[in-house]
Structures are given as C-alpha cells and as structure tokens.
Amino acid sequence: MGFLRFKTTGYNWVQTYPAGGEWRLLFGRSKEGALISEQRLVSQEWLTTIVPKLVNAQRLYESDCALLLSRPGESLQSLFFRGDSYQWFDWEQGRTVSEGPWAGLGNWGSALPAGWRSQIDALFPAPDAADGARQTYFFKGGRVLTLNWSTGVVREALITEGPDASGSAGWAQLPEEFRQNLDHVAAYKAAADGTRQSLLVKGTQGVLLNWKTGVLASGALDRLGIPGLVALPERFRTPYRPVTGRWTGAVGNQRIELRVDLEGERALGIVSGDLFTGDTWTDSFRTSGALIVTPSVNSFTLIQSGLSWANNSPLTELFLTLPRTAVTSPEGSNASLILAPPGAGQQLNLGCYYAGPTLRSVELETDALEGTQVFQQYDTSRGAFVPPGYRNRVLTLASAFAEAGVELKNAGRANVVADTSGADLRWSEAELHAAMEANFSLHRDTEQWKIWNFVATYSSLHDSVAGLMFDQTGRQRQGVVIFHNALRDYNCLGTAMELFTYVHEVGHVFNMLHSWEKNLAKPPSPLGPNNGFGDISWMNYPALYANGNRAGGQHYWQDFPYCFSDDELRHLRHGYYRHIVPGGDNALTNAALDLSATAQAFTLPSAGEDPGLALSLGGKRAFGYGEPVMAELRLTRTGVTGDVAVAASIGPKGERTTIVITDPYGRTRAFRPITRACTGHGDTERTVTLTETSPAVYETAYLGYGSEGLYFAEPGTYQVTAVHTGLDGARTVSPTRTLRIRTPLDRADQEVGELLTGDDQGTLLAFLGSDAPPPHHRQRRTPRDQRTPQRPPTRRLRPPRPRRECRTPLPDHRRRPTSDPPTRHHHIRHPTHRSHQHLPHRPEHRPRQPHPECSPAPPRDRPRQSRRPRTRRRGP
Missing domain, CATH: 2.40.128 (Lipocalin)
Structure with a gap:
C-alpha cells in the first residue's frame, strides 16, 4: 500500500501557486499542467513550459500528491509523493533539496500512528507552531490529524470538528458526502477578515469552505462560482474509470x-x-x-x-x-x-477485460420457514452505541460485504418453506443438511460461488443459538442458517446483533476464522491486538472484546465501525481460490497447528500466571481398530487461587478447548469437530464456579471423526494434548496422553473395523445418530423461478455428509430439546452448546445479562423436553 491512496480524478495533484497577491491553483496531470487564477485559465501546457525549472523534478510527473512547504521569506518549495517515497523540490532554484522514503521526513516515521502510515487521502499545510516548527494536516477517511514535525501528533479529530481546536466551526456544516474520503484539499484565498478558506474536492464535486462560518458554495467544480474553475480544461474535470x-x-x-x-x-x-x-x-x-x-x-x-x-x-x-x-x-x-x-x-501473456468493480462476485439464495422474517437492513444511527468518528449508514448483508469488495448477488426472492419441525420447532444438524439438499436450487457438490442462507426457528443445540455455518464431508462451506425465533426471543430483531449474526456466519462460509483463532491456521495468520481479542471486526465476539481498558460487549459496540479487519480484507479479496470459494477447501482448511503454532499454543503459564486450574484427559488408552475413540476432559480447581469461575462447556465443540493429535508418523493437527459452536463469551457465556465441594467439571468428547475426516485411521500410537483458555484468557495445558490403536488380529477383525471407519459411520457417531430422510426423499429442486415451496422431509435414516458448524450466540442460555424436520441451515449459536456425550445432571441455571444491543424478552411457554443430557459436575 502506498503512502497516498490512488484517486480517479482527472489530475494527480493540485496546490496553490503563489503569484504576488493573486490566488492561483496549479493542477498536475502526469506531464501536463493547468494553471488557473480566480478569474481565468492562465496556462494549459506541459508543466515544464508553465514552470521551466520543473525540468529537474522528474518525480513530479508521477506523483500522487503535492504539499506546499513555503513560508514567508522562503523560496517556493513543495513535497511530491509517489508510492512510499518523497521528493523535496525547490521551484525557484530548480533543484531537489532531498528525497527518500516518506518516513525519513522530520519525525513522520516515528510520530505517525499505525493507522496513518498508508492510504492517506490528502495532505494540507498547517500554520507553523509557536516555536517555528513545521506542521501538516493529514486527512484520512472521516478524520484529520495535525502533526508537528518536532513534537509529534498535536490533534486527531473528526473532519466535522475541523483540523484545529479553535477557528474551525465551519467544518461542522460540511455536506454529508464531504465528511470523509476527500480527494484533494487546496487553499482558497482568505476571507476579508483573514479567516482561512479552502477548496475541498471529491470526484467531480467541490466545496468552498470558510473555516469559521461554513460552506460558501458546493456542487460540480464548474458550479462553484469561480470562473477559473469553469475554464479548467474538461479532461482535468472528467474523472477516470476505476481500475480496481x-x-x-x-x-x-x-x-x-x-x-x-x-x-x-x-x-x-x-x-x-x-x-x-x-x-x-x-x-x-x-x-x-x-x-x-x-x-x-x-x-x-x-x-x-x-x-x-x-x-x-x-x-x-x-x-x-x-x-x-x-x-x-x-x-x-x-x-x-x-x-x-x-x-x-x-x-x-494474457489480455483481460474489465468485469466489474467488486473483487469477488457470489450468488446468495435465501429460503425462510413460514412465520420467520429475513433480515432487511439496519440503520447504524439507531444503535445505542455509535463509535466516535463513525460514518453512519444503512447497512444490509450485501452492502456490508460490498464495502469489503465482495458482491453478494440475490439469486431471487426468498422462497417460503413449510415448517414440519413439530411442537418444539428445533432443527438438528442432520436436518439442516437435508433441508439444504432439498431446497437449495443452486446446490452442486462442487466448488462454486454460491451460498445458501436459511432462516429457521430454533437450533436443537440450544435456544440461544442465533446462527450457524455448517459443513459436512464432501464439498463444505456452502450455507448458513439464522434462527429467527432465537433472535426474536432475545429482542435482537432489528438491532445490530441481527446484522452481526448474518455477516459473521457468511464470513465463516468464506473460511474466515474467529479473530483469536487465526494463528491456528496453516499458514498461520497474524493475530490482532491482544491476541486477536482486541480486533474490532465482524469475526470477533462482542462480549469477548478486550483492547486495553476497553472490554466487553458495550465497549465493542462503542468502538465497532461495522467492518472487517485489514487481514480479513486480504483474505476476502485476495485469498487463494480454494481457500475461500464455497465448496473449496474444508472449513478451516489447514488450521491444524503447525510446529511453530504448536509451541506457542502449548506454552505453559508462568508461575505468576497460574490460573488455579488443572486440565486432564481421561478414558481408555487402547482401542481396537475401528473402535470409536472417546476421551473425558476434566477441568479441576487446584485451590491455588481459591474458587474459580470456568466455562460450563469445556469440550472441543466449544471455542475454549483445542485438542491436538499427533499421529504415528509425527504429523500434528488440531481436532475439528463436525459441528462447532460460535459460543458467546463474557457476560453471555454460561459459567460454573468450581469450589472445594464441587471442584471439577467434566465433558466427554468423541475424537474419532471430525470435519477433516478420520483422526485415528491407522493402527499405532497417538499423542493427544488439550489446551483450555480460561475466562481470564490464561491457558491451561493437559499432560499429553498416549492412545494406542491396536492392529487387527486377522482379516475378519480388519473387515469389522473397516465397517466403522467410513464417512457415514463417522458422521453417525459424531451426531450420535441421524435424523436424515431416506434417499428417495432427496429431490433436486427445479430452477428457482419455476419452483414452489417444498416441505422438508420428515425423518432421515442415513446420515448427511458431515459438516462443521460455527455459530454465534445470544444472551440467554435456556436449552431446548429438538424434534427435527429435515431442513438445512447455517447458523450462529450461543456459547452454551455442550457435547452430545454430556451426563444427565442438569446444573442450576444461572440467568445471564443480555447483549448490549438486545434486551431479553419474557420466556414463552414452549415444550421443554430435553433430548440431550447435560454436562455434569462432580468431584475428582
């Protein structure tokens, strides 16, 4: 990225050109120039004809910006920027004063904050400081920064607050479109009382601004009442087509x-x-x-x-x-x-034609159950919290991704699907997959830029699950489900949380990890602030947000500008094809811990960071060939720090525990379950307190099969280690446990084992059964414009191809059972999801605080029979 951003205006740069007492502007367009006064076009020639001494300023012809440096009593001097370098040129002497990387200018390299070191919109000279030090205004997005070349940053503020703390009241009157992303800022002649005035340019439009009183004129450049701008040659006033x-x-x-x-x-x-x-x-x-x-x-x-x-x-x-x-x-x-x-x-050698302004183009098909509503739009100005300096706008799912450079094309109006889920209205993973096959008219078992979005009622996992991205073996990452009734119950419909749910889950379809998980990818991606928990991104969890003294959901929504991080933009726009295309690489492809990441993940806490917990893996150590591999996780209070609050769910289907398996050949990869919840954190996460009388929490996990297939496919010795991240962020690492898969005794033993090692069998074990319909219930849909709503099949006798799920949570944690109509969705779910292997003990429910953008609704009368046992707590 260059220091200045590229622009599509018909000229590269503009600056005032002092000529006695007359105001003049010089426009540079490669080697061409146009010099205007207030009343006329002075000259339209090669730049070296207008200013002969520019013959030695070759960098000027390719510059992105010009910054006037002249002060009273000095010769005319300017800085010209190209890419990451500058040229300091003396116009009167016709010589280069200095040149080099922009970071070598004064204190720029050390004083400019991280967000101000690239893609600057415009530079403008500021009055010298009291001690005579140079100062410069930097414009970027909706903000302006003042830099003293000796002491550093003087001020950073909204453009509407003006570049200076005083004498800038007129900036508050800028039209909405001129409050961010300016292309050029040039000086205009001072007002009669000496007040500064400026010309602001954005595309073909301009604003004449009195810094104290406000807008003097606005509109097209030739409609601002300045005859010289009217006389500016048309090619200078005509913008270029974008090449992006x-x-x-x-x-x-x-x-x-x-x-x-x-x-x-x-x-x-x-x-x-x-x-x-x-x-x-x-x-x-x-x-x-x-x-x-x-x-x-x-x-x-x-x-x-x-x-x-x-x-x-x-x-x-x-x-x-x-x-x-x-x-x-x-x-x-x-x-x-x-x-x-x-x-x-x-x-x-290839010739290429322009196909469109977005960097990716994806078709999105949406289906909804009867009685549910598909999200339409959210006005960010209506939220309870608005980030300082934020540009309010109305966002849809499509526009949120359009801002990231991804086009989500509507594949047709939402198709209404009849609900046959029964009294409890809940959908299991198997039913979701069957629903996708039955209702996703664009579905093919191949990689393609097509996504299915399904709006359903509740998840069988928990009432507070708001959405989920689910994958299964075969072609993964092709859809999301949003649970409308869960959003309704927690009063999140129409709030920022509803928009967040949609965007977050579609982000998972594009193979984006949570902000704090990116270093587990292969190749690993750098983590953001505070190991990723400080990212203000769609892929973080609001309640998990922690950036310095800013922590929790309320601070997240106060800081969040409704966008992806820069690293996420790189993935969305420029990730390798199979790493991002739906149906391409498996979900979280190559997210197994590599050697460097493993070392980091397994670093034991230092003595001063003892979380007061111990993690262990229990269960059998030896398994027959094909036998399901189970492990029991136990998180125990050590007593070092007294009573300890921990997450109620400690299995690998949640987000806090990672299990790493090293096979007999020394290859290490992380266990990735077929379904995995985007579990909420902070005040919305379900917790238990480990005490002297109740010192441990347990969870049983099936490790034999996950989103990457079989993990114990061959006889031999395996090393298994678990890492748990506590509520305070401290890691607890289990002792490595050795498991052995026995060699088959004979051919019959091998054949029996092989009956249990296929994808279908692994999926059945992972799902603890199947609700899939028989094959004859799976029908290929007619083209979308010809089809009629189809009811999902009622029961499944064989499992769907396994898929992995990422879900996003809502505040409450009342678990619901599930009777499942076969319909497929990608959904977000709440942090309270627990493994299917939990014991039947039902711990006392602890009420949770609602998400800052949602308020809890009173509970509704609904059937509450539970189909799944709960996590047990017991003594060691």
Missing part, C-alpha cells in the same frame, strides 16, 4: 480471473488472480510486497518480483498494464498481463 475490480481473460483453454485493488475504500495495493484450465482451477497468485506503480495519462503500469503462488509456480514476475480511460469514453480497452519467470524462460 475484477478483470478476466483467456488464451486457448487457459482462463484467468484477475483482481486489482488500487483505488477506493480501504484499498490494499494488492493484485491477485486465479488460473483455470477450462473450468478447472489450477493455481492462484498474489503480490506479496509493495507494488511498483507508475501512473501516466493513459495507463497504470504495475510491476512486482516475487509473486506468491498456491502451487509454487516459477512465474514470479508480474508486469501489468491497466488502461486509464475517462468515464465519458467508450469501454473496451483491455489490460495486458505478463507472468514470467526470473530471467529468461517461457512466460504467460
């Missing part, structure tokens, strides 16, 4: 989908692409360092060495030429892409 977006091309049977991420909101400065032979994916690449971008009047030239490939292609050199055409010009210009090896060798 999808480009596609083909040569022979080889096809490419190219993504360019240069301009626009939160541009990352990355180019990536997917290669196909026919319709079969063959490889993906992306740029891994700073792009060399050379703009001209007619094109961008992008160069990078060292491309990263999914399959280690030797073509590591990228040469890309993108056409820059005015929005008034006819479309049709193609990009030219060359992928080449270092030095000599065969290269790939």
Whole structure:
C-alpha cells in the first residue's frame, strides 16, 4: 500500500501557486499542467513550459500528491509523493533539496500512528507552531490529524470538528458526502477578515469552505462560482474509470480471473488472480510486497518480483498494464498481463477485460420457514452505541460485504418453506443438511460461488443459538442458517446483533476464522491486538472484546465501525481460490497447528500466571481398530487461587478447548469437530464456579471423526494434548496422553473395523445418530423461478455428509430439546452448546445479562423436553 491512496480524478495533484497577491491553483496531470487564477485559465501546457525549472523534478510527473512547504521569506518549495517515497523540490532554484522514503521526513516515521502510515487521502499545510516548527494536516477517511514535525501528533479529530481546536466551526456544516474520503484539499484565498478558506474536492464535486462560518458554495467544480474553475480544461474535470475490480481473460483453454485493488475504500495495493484450465482451477497468485506503480495519462503500469503462488509456480514476475480511460469514453480497452519467470524462460501473456468493480462476485439464495422474517437492513444511527468518528449508514448483508469488495448477488426472492419441525420447532444438524439438499436450487457438490442462507426457528443445540455455518464431508462451506425465533426471543430483531449474526456466519462460509483463532491456521495468520481479542471486526465476539481498558460487549459496540479487519480484507479479496470459494477447501482448511503454532499454543503459564486450574484427559488408552475413540476432559480447581469461575462447556465443540493429535508418523493437527459452536463469551457465556465441594467439571468428547475426516485411521500410537483458555484468557495445558490403536488380529477383525471407519459411520457417531430422510426423499429442486415451496422431509435414516458448524450466540442460555424436520441451515449459536456425550445432571441455571444491543424478552411457554443430557459436575 502506498503512502497516498490512488484517486480517479482527472489530475494527480493540485496546490496553490503563489503569484504576488493573486490566488492561483496549479493542477498536475502526469506531464501536463493547468494553471488557473480566480478569474481565468492562465496556462494549459506541459508543466515544464508553465514552470521551466520543473525540468529537474522528474518525480513530479508521477506523483500522487503535492504539499506546499513555503513560508514567508522562503523560496517556493513543495513535497511530491509517489508510492512510499518523497521528493523535496525547490521551484525557484530548480533543484531537489532531498528525497527518500516518506518516513525519513522530520519525525513522520516515528510520530505517525499505525493507522496513518498508508492510504492517506490528502495532505494540507498547517500554520507553523509557536516555536517555528513545521506542521501538516493529514486527512484520512472521516478524520484529520495535525502533526508537528518536532513534537509529534498535536490533534486527531473528526473532519466535522475541523483540523484545529479553535477557528474551525465551519467544518461542522460540511455536506454529508464531504465528511470523509476527500480527494484533494487546496487553499482558497482568505476571507476579508483573514479567516482561512479552502477548496475541498471529491470526484467531480467541490466545496468552498470558510473555516469559521461554513460552506460558501458546493456542487460540480464548474458550479462553484469561480470562473477559473469553469475554464479548467474538461479532461482535468472528467474523472477516470476505476481500475480496481475484477478483470478476466483467456488464451486457448487457459482462463484467468484477475483482481486489482488500487483505488477506493480501504484499498490494499494488492493484485491477485486465479488460473483455470477450462473450468478447472489450477493455481492462484498474489503480490506479496509493495507494488511498483507508475501512473501516466493513459495507463497504470504495475510491476512486482516475487509473486506468491498456491502451487509454487516459477512465474514470479508480474508486469501489468491497466488502461486509464475517462468515464465519458467508450469501454473496451483491455489490460495486458505478463507472468514470467526470473530471467529468461517461457512466460504467460494474457489480455483481460474489465468485469466489474467488486473483487469477488457470489450468488446468495435465501429460503425462510413460514412465520420467520429475513433480515432487511439496519440503520447504524439507531444503535445505542455509535463509535466516535463513525460514518453512519444503512447497512444490509450485501452492502456490508460490498464495502469489503465482495458482491453478494440475490439469486431471487426468498422462497417460503413449510415448517414440519413439530411442537418444539428445533432443527438438528442432520436436518439442516437435508433441508439444504432439498431446497437449495443452486446446490452442486462442487466448488462454486454460491451460498445458501436459511432462516429457521430454533437450533436443537440450544435456544440461544442465533446462527450457524455448517459443513459436512464432501464439498463444505456452502450455507448458513439464522434462527429467527432465537433472535426474536432475545429482542435482537432489528438491532445490530441481527446484522452481526448474518455477516459473521457468511464470513465463516468464506473460511474466515474467529479473530483469536487465526494463528491456528496453516499458514498461520497474524493475530490482532491482544491476541486477536482486541480486533474490532465482524469475526470477533462482542462480549469477548478486550483492547486495553476497553472490554466487553458495550465497549465493542462503542468502538465497532461495522467492518472487517485489514487481514480479513486480504483474505476476502485476495485469498487463494480454494481457500475461500464455497465448496473449496474444508472449513478451516489447514488450521491444524503447525510446529511453530504448536509451541506457542502449548506454552505453559508462568508461575505468576497460574490460573488455579488443572486440565486432564481421561478414558481408555487402547482401542481396537475401528473402535470409536472417546476421551473425558476434566477441568479441576487446584485451590491455588481459591474458587474459580470456568466455562460450563469445556469440550472441543466449544471455542475454549483445542485438542491436538499427533499421529504415528509425527504429523500434528488440531481436532475439528463436525459441528462447532460460535459460543458467546463474557457476560453471555454460561459459567460454573468450581469450589472445594464441587471442584471439577467434566465433558466427554468423541475424537474419532471430525470435519477433516478420520483422526485415528491407522493402527499405532497417538499423542493427544488439550489446551483450555480460561475466562481470564490464561491457558491451561493437559499432560499429553498416549492412545494406542491396536492392529487387527486377522482379516475378519480388519473387515469389522473397516465397517466403522467410513464417512457415514463417522458422521453417525459424531451426531450420535441421524435424523436424515431416506434417499428417495432427496429431490433436486427445479430452477428457482419455476419452483414452489417444498416441505422438508420428515425423518432421515442415513446420515448427511458431515459438516462443521460455527455459530454465534445470544444472551440467554435456556436449552431446548429438538424434534427435527429435515431442513438445512447455517447458523450462529450461543456459547452454551455442550457435547452430545454430556451426563444427565442438569446444573442450576444461572440467568445471564443480555447483549448490549438486545434486551431479553419474557420466556414463552414452549415444550421443554430435553433430548440431550447435560454436562455434569462432580468431584475428582
């Protein structure tokens, strides 16, 4: 990413050009220039003709921004920025004063905060400090920062609060569209009383602003009442078509989908692409360092060495030429892409045409049960908490992803599905999968940019489960389910939590992990602040949020700007094809702990961090070939810190415990259950307190089969270790337990074992049975515009292909039983989910505080028969 963001205005930079007492502006468009006064066009020539001494300022022609530095008594000087470097030029002497990385300017490299070191919108000279030190205004998004070149940051505020603490009241009157993402800021002549005035530019529009009294004029540049702007040549006033977006091309049977991420909101400065032979994916690449971008009047030239490939292609050199055409010009210009090896060798040459402004395009089909409602939109200005400096807007599921560069295309109006779930209205995982096969008209058992969204009543896992992304063996990550009745019961309909539920679960469909889990991926992704718990992202949990003294759901909603983190944007926009496409790599593909991540995950707490807990794995140590592998987890109070509050669910289906298995060949991977809850945390998480009389909590887990298939497929010795993250964030690591899978005694013994080691058998054991309908109930739907609502089948005799689930929680934790109509959803669920192997003891329910964006509704009279035993607590 460059220091200044690229813009689509018809000129690269603009700055005042002092000429005695007359106000003038100089516009730079590559080697061309246009000089205007208030009343007329002074000159339209090559820049070196307008200012002959610019012949030595070659960097000026490719600059993204110009910053005037002149002070009274000094010669005319400016900073020109290109990419991550600057050139300090003296106009009158016609020489370069200095040049180098922008971080070498004054104290910029050390004083600018992390969020102000790239993609700056505009720079503008500020008055010198009292001691004579230079100062500069930085504009980015909806904020402005004042930097003293000697002492550091003076002030950071909303644009509407003005660059200075006083004398800036007029900025509060800016039109809504000028309160963020400005393209250019230039000085206008001072008012009669000496008040500063400025010209703000965004696209083809402008605002003349008196810093004290407000807006003088707004509208198109040639409608601001300044004759000189009217006389500005049309090509300077006409913006370029954006180059950011999808480009596609083909040569022979080889096809490419190219993504360019240069301009626009939160541009990352990355180019990536997917290669196909026919319709079969063959490889993906992306740029891994700073792009060399050379703009001209007619094109961008992008160069990078060292491309990263999914399959280690030797073509590591990228040469890309993108056409820059005015929005008034006819479309049709193609990009030219060359992928080449270092030095000599065969290269790939492709022509690409512009396919659209988004970086991904996905079809979303939505079905809903009778009596439920599909989420429509949320107005962020209506929330109880609004982040400071936040740009309020009306968000839908589609617009939330559009801001991330992903187009969610509606595949048709929601289809209404009859509810046959019975009196308890609950849906099991098996029924959800069957419902998807019966109702998802776009479903194919292949990788494709298509998602199913199902709105149902309740989850069989718990009343407070609000949504779930579920996967099963075969092609995973193809849908989500939202539990409307759960959202209704907790008064979350119409709140930010309803929007969060939809976006969070669709994020899982794109193979995004929770904010604190990213280091478990392979290759691992860097964690955000406070090991990921400080991320203000759709993929964090509001109640788990912890960033310095900001912690919990209320602070999360006060800080959350309704967006993904930068690392999540990189994955969404530029992740390798199979890592993100629905039906591609398995959910949380390669999320097994690699060696470096394992070492970090298993670091024992230091003496000063003793959480007062001990974790152990119990159960059998030896199993016959094909025998289900079970383990009992026990979390015990040691007494070191007295009574300890812990999560009620400690099994691997929750989010707090990770079980790592090393096979006989030394390969280590994390156990990933077929279904796994997005369990809530903080005040919304169900907890128990371990005391001297009740010192332990237990949970039994089936480890033989998960979302990655069989974990104990071969005879031999396995090492199993569990890591539990407590409510305070401290980790407790179990002693490693050795399990042995015995070699079959004879052929008959082997054949019996093999009967228990298939996908269907593993799924049955993981689900503890099946509610799937028989095969003849599974029907391929007619095309969406021809079909009629279909009732899901009533019972299933064989299991669905196993899928993994991620769910998001709601505040209360009243568990409901389940009688399940076969319908498929992806859903979010609450933190209280427990393993199917729990013992029947039902601990006393402890009421929970509602989510800050939801208020609990009074409980409804509903059947409460339980189909699942509960976690037991008992002594050691």
